[in-house]
Amino acid sequence: MPVYVRDRDIVVPGEPLASQLFKGEGAVYVEKRKIYAKALSVVEIDSESKVIRAIPLKKKYLPAKGDKVIGKIVDVGVTHWTVDINSPYPAILQATEVLPRPTDAARMDLSKILKPGDIVVAKVIVFDLTRDPLLTIKERGLGKITKGTLVQIDPAKIPRLIGKKGSMANMIRKALGVDLIVGKNGRVIIISDDREKEALAILIIRKIEREAHVSGLTDRIKKFLESYGIEVENNA
Amino acid sequence: MRSNNVVLINEEGLRVDGRRPNEMRPFKIIAGYLSNADGSAYIELGRNKIVAAVYGPREVHPKYLALPHRATVRCRYSMAPFSVEERKSPGRSRREIELSKVIREALEPAIFVEEYPRTVIDIFIQVLEADGGTRTASITAASVALADAGIPMRDLVAAIAVGKASDTLLLDLNGIEDQYGDGDMPIAIMPRYNLVTLFQADGIFAPEEIEEALKMAREAIYKLYEGQKEALKRKYLKIREEVLSSE
Numbered sequence: 426m427p428v429y430v431r432d433r434d435i436v437v438p439g440e441p442l443a444s445q446l447f448k449g450e451g452a453v454y455v456e457k458r459k460i461y462a463k464a465l466s467v468v469e470i471d472s473e474s475k476v477i478r479a480i481p482l483k484k485k486y487l488p489a490k491g492d493k494v495i496g497k498i499v500d501v502g503v504t505h506w507t508v509d510i511n512s513p514y515p516a517i518l519q520a521t522e523v524l525p526r527p528t529d530a531a532r533m534d535l536s537k538i539l540k541p542g543d544i545v546v547a548k549v550i551v552f553d554l555t556r557d558p559l560l561t562i563k564e565r566g567l568g569k570i571t572k573g574t575l576v577q578i579d580p581a582k583i584p585r586l587i588g589k590k591g592s593m594a595n596m597i598r599k600a601l602g603v604d605l606i607v608g609k610n611g612r613v614i615i616i617s618d619d620r621e622k623e624a625l626a627i628l629i630i631r632k633i634e635r636e637a638h639v640s641g642l643t644d645r646i647k648k649f650l651e652s653y654g655i656e657v658e659n660n661a
Numbered sequence: 662m663r664s665n666n667v668v669l670i671n672e673e674g675l676r677v678d679g680r681r682p683n684e685m686r687p688f689k690i691i692a693g694y695l696s697n698a699d700g701s702a703y704i705e706l707g708r709n710k711i712v713a714a715v716y717g718p719r720e721v722h723p724k725y726l727a728l729p730h731r732a733t734v735r736c737r738y739s740m741a742p743f744s745v746e747e748r749k750s751p752g753r754s755r756r757e758i759e760l761s762k763v764i765r766e767a768l769e770p771a772i773f774v775e776e777y778p779r780t781v782i783d784i785f786i787q788v789l790e791a792d793g794g795t796r797t798a799s800i801t802a803a804s805v806a807l808a809d810a811g812i813p814m815r816d817l818v819a820a821i822a823v824g825k826a827s828d829t830l831l832l833d834l835n836g837i838e839d840q841y842g843d844g845d846m847p848i849a850i851m852p853r854y855n856l857v858t859l860f861q862a863d864g865i866f867a868p869e870e871i872e873e874a875l876k877m878a879r880e881a882i883y884k885l886y887e888g889q890k891e892a893l894k895r896k897y898l899k900i901r902e903e904v905l906s907s908e
Contacts, residue, residue, distance in 0.1 A: 435898060437808055437889070437893045438771075438814035438815065439771075439851075439852075440890075452813065464808070464813050467897075481811055482897060483809075484811045485719075513719050514780075636900060638900070638901065
């Protein structure tokens with residue numbers, strides 16, 4: 426089988442991964458019946474389903490419909506707010522997505538509701554590269570955040586922080602008794618009344634960011650927690 | 662052809678720094694050299710010391726520079742006042758503006774610019790110490806910085822210069838050879854495609870000399886390419902080793 430790399434290898438842009446007998450996923454491009462990496466990535470090979478995946482080690486956040494993101498209000502307009510979502514594209518939060526329905530936004534002072542510097546948890550409604558993404562906070566669990574600590578990591582590492590079906594994030598939540606809000610854009614909010622637990626959560630998030638490309642991450646995080654005398658439930 | 666009496670190749674066929682004509686200077690590349698930039702690289706090629714930093718894709722300011730169908734690429738090459746023997750005035754010189762442009766054009770073909778429309782990718786190149794061949798070393802470093810920033814690319818770009826003195830082709834000119842030699846030909850290549858993205862020349866070269874120069878450059882570029890790959894991977898493999906050895 427024509428595969429040019431091994432599982433878990435690190436590849437640079439332009440490195441050939443496999444022939445087109447494989448299905449390429451992630452940061453790859455196809456040329457002359459070969460699959461190449463297009464970003465600095467870790468390779469994952471699934472030889473049974475014939476899938477070769479390049480998982481980027483670093484990336485910029487590209488909004489996608491339905492993503493939960495953590496944004497910072499940067500500007501207040503007449504009918505909308507501009508929100509920094511740690512992406513090349515600034516997001517728009519329309520007044521109609523914040524206020525209850527029949528309200529004339531133009532006659533209100535929007536800065537009384539959200540002002541520059543405020544942190545919001547929001548969801549992307551639409552995005553298609555030709556226009557800036559639109560956000561909403563009209564759903565359960567969304568809205569302005571008034572307490573907690575904001576940590577920013579590379580958006581490429583967010584899937585590792587969440588884990589399979591949320592396993593990693595849930596493990597941290599349970600073990601430390603903190604609340605975690607994970608935005609797809611690389612921002613995480615830790616809410617806890619216990620300063621020490623909060624600091625520990627930051628350490629763990631940073632550890633995940635640094636070691637995301639090394640396998641056995643969950644076990645290492647468990648050991649790390651245990652080294653601080655915190656018990657971890659074994660439900661994996 | 663410049664008339665001079667500087668001996669660039671001695672009777673034994675060795676150059677001023679003791680190299681053979683087809684020998685490049687030793688080089689060292691470090692990826693992720695800076696922590697504030699999205700991506701960065703440092704290169705030493707002989708006595709050249711250059712830092713490249715990449716920001717982006719990010720929002721474009723001023724807004725009118727944004728392109729609706731692709732990312733804009735901006736490049737700024739600048740030499741530190743202390744990078745050469747005689748102090749260089751810190752303003753942007755004509756030469757720096759030109760080099761910024763040719764470096765940008767050498768790198769652009771490697772970048773998937775269509776993936777981030779209406780954004781900008783900024784490349785900053787700072788020459789700390791110069792000794793001939795800074796434009797080519799800058800391209801080699803900037804391409805590593807781009808990959809380090811996680812920017813989607815077709816391939817890396819590596820570059821080297823080939824020059825001429827007393828009718829002999831010299832690989833990777835140093836400062837003296839550049840100044841007193843009979844010609845300088847910087848070449849950048851995307852190694853996987855074997856495509857030339859930069860080709861300049863001053864001096865007079867015969868067609869067969871150009872052929873030969875390209876061959877010499879290509880060999881050197883493949884060596885640089887291996888160094889680029891190694892530098893990019895080293896950063897992550899080091900963490901992997903550290904983690905695994907601590908277990």
